[in-house]
Each structure stands twice: as structure tokens, then as C-alpha cells.
Amino acid sequence: MSLEEKFPAYGGRGPGDLRLGIALAIIATIFMGMRVYVRLFMNKFGTTALMWSLAAWLLTTMTQIFGILSVLHGLGNHITLIMKVGELHNFLLFTWITVFFFNLAIPTGKVAVAAFLIEMNGQSNPKIRKSLIAVAVLNIVLNIPQVLMVWFQCTPVTALWDPLQQDKCDHRKSVYYTYFVGAIAALSDIYLAIVPIHMLIPLRIDRKLKWGLSFLMGCGVFAGVAAVVRTWAAKFILSEDSSYGVGILFRWGEVEEWLVLITMSIPPVWPIFRPFTHRFIKSTITGSKRKSYMYNYKQPYSTTAVGDQSPGFPPPRSPGFPPMVTTTISISSAKDGGSTIVPSETGSRVSNERVPHDILHDKSYSTTWVELSDVNPKDSQHQP
Known part of the structure; x- marks a missing residue:
């Protein structure tokens, strides 16, 4: 039996979101496994950053799990079809749980990247260290209201996933605040991608090695681009066909989450790939x-x-x-x-x-x- 037959609300943008999220999750999980291996058997650096990364991975995994359930029950498909097959309750419930874990995972990932760069920077550049701490604190503080707003959009709270009480919900404040927090998240991703490049560029090491590492560590810029798109897509929450439009938000949200984990794991797992890079180093x-x-x-x-x-x-x-x-x-x-x-x-x-x-x-x-x-x-x- 196919997924379409087992879950009648499954379709639209949902299948694409599902495949992309699972693929990125597998890649990120492999990288996290390698990070743990390096920490246990190869060096003792980066314990704090690793703990934050594992926390971010756990929250992102929870986001992905509930996101899959949301997709199976209609996320990414048209709202009229979801209502027709009677899956609106499940769609609303799993979607808002997904949003809750997403709002926890995003700032945790930013803090994990900042923690790694702080450990890498040490005390060598106090300005960079202070700016990284500021980025971490800012993302945590600004996302606390975002997490709480999910549960205070409706009166009573249960109306959030009750199809018959949707007129008792007002999502506008949450969406408007998402624009602000999303902009901060995008700027944070871009800054966290530029900082390691700033550390590498002045070094007189092999050019291929330098630019190769700079490119890999700078891939966090793509997470910033994803943050911009998913922030823009938050407007679909207020649209009439919200389930279909939110499929865009979910797709770019999962790209942002997993890319942060993948790109932050590249430098710590470098010792594993070192033996294969000899021919690229002069x-x-x-x-x-x-x-x-x-x-x-x-x-x-x-x-x-x-x-x-x-x-x-x-x-x-x-x-x-x-x-x-x-x-x-x-x-x-x-x-x-x-x-x-x-x-x-x-x-x-x-x-x-x-x-x-x-x-x-x-x-x-x-x-x-x-x-x-x-x-x-x-x-x-x-x-x-």
C-alpha cells in the first residue's frame, strides 16, 4: 500500500519536503556520528560545542519527525482536500508541534556554531569572542517569546488544533514577530559563516587547503539564505490555503536547520578526512x-x-x-x-x-x- 493510499491527505508539496528532509537528516546524522567519534578517539577539543550540537541535533530530529507526521496528514497539500478527507485536526496538531520544536532547534543550532567558534578562537581576538557570545545570547533571548507565542495564539489553547474553533485564533502577532526573529536568524547564519573565513584568509598556508576550508566553513551562508526564504514564507500562515503555502516554509525551515548542523560539523571531523587530502596540500x-x-x-x-x-x-x-x-x-x-x-x-x-x-x-x-x-x-x- 502506497503512502497516498494509507494517508489520503498526503500530497502536493509534501512528498518533496519529506524526501528532502530525510536526505538532509541522514547526512547531518552521519556528520554528528563522526564528531562524536573524533571527540572520543582523536582529540579532546570542542566538548562544549559538541554538547550544544547534540542538543540541536536532537531538537531538529524531533522537528523532522513531527514534520513527517504533518506531511502525512496534509502539510504541503491543499486545505480543501485535507478537510474533505477529515484530516484537518491531525494536520493542525502535528504542524503546530513541529513549529514548537522548530523554534527551539533554530536558536540552539546558532548557539552550537557560536560555541565552536568561541573555542576555536580562544582568547586571540576578544572582539570576535564578544560578538559570538552576543549572537548566541541574542538568538536565545529573541526566540523565547517565539516559543511561547505558539501556545497563546488561541483561547482556549486547544482551539489551536480544533477545526471547529479556528475563529478563536489570531496568528498575526506570531507571524509578524516571525519576520523579526527570522531576519535576526538569517543575519546570524551569515555572520557565523563569515567569521571562520576571516580566521583563515590571512594564513600563508597552501592555497587549495585555505580556500577549500573557507568554502566548506562558509557554506553556512546557504543556511542564511534558507532563513530568508522561510521567513518570507511565514506569510502563508495567514493565507486561505495555509496548508499548501506552509509547505514552502517547512521545506526551507528544514534546509536551514540541517545545513547549520552539517556545516558546523565540517571543521571538527577534519581529522578523519586528513589522510585523503595529502595530494591537495603542497x-x-x-x-x-x-x-x-x-x-x-x-x-x-x-x-x-x-x-x-x-x-x-x-x-x-x-x-x-x-x-x-x-x-x-x-x-x-x-x-x-x-x-x-x-x-x-x-x-x-x-x-x-x-x-x-x-x-x-x-x-x-x-x-x-x-x-x-x-x-x-x-x-x-x-x-x-
């Missing part, structure tokens, strides 16, 4: 000569990309050179000689504390990491 060694690169901002920040380090120290700065805070991003190697970029919880490193050795041939290195840390301006003065 060697920084020419013969027996080892290189070290220093990149300085004009602002009071600099970025040091440390690959295979030279025995000598960086050239001393001239007298009177202003104190500089250094953000160190170290690229270490694993035993098999591959280079990668994975965050670490190690502390601050001063440039003149580098140990001159060939990391590509040091078997003691078993993990790979990236370090983003503050360096005391006084310690940054190198001795000639």
Missing part, C-alpha cells in the same frame, strides 16, 4: 630547507602560520615597534606525514619558544591541531 619543504612564515596585520594583531619550522627565530623587530598581540595558528603533522587543521585546547605559545625540528619526520607527533591563542605583548619581543 609541501613546504624544498630539499633539507625548512620554512617559517610570519604575516603581520597593520592592526595590532598578527597571524603566524607555522608549518615546518626553521631552526632560527623570526627576525627581531626594530626599536620602537609597537607591542603586538600574536595569534598563532600552528599546523602540525601526524605520524603519516599529512598536514591538517584541527583546533586544540593548548595554551599560549611564544614565537621564540619554537623547537627546531622536522615535524614531518618526528614520529612523536600523533595528533594534528590548530592553536588560536593570545600572546603577552611583553613576551613577543624577540631577543637578537
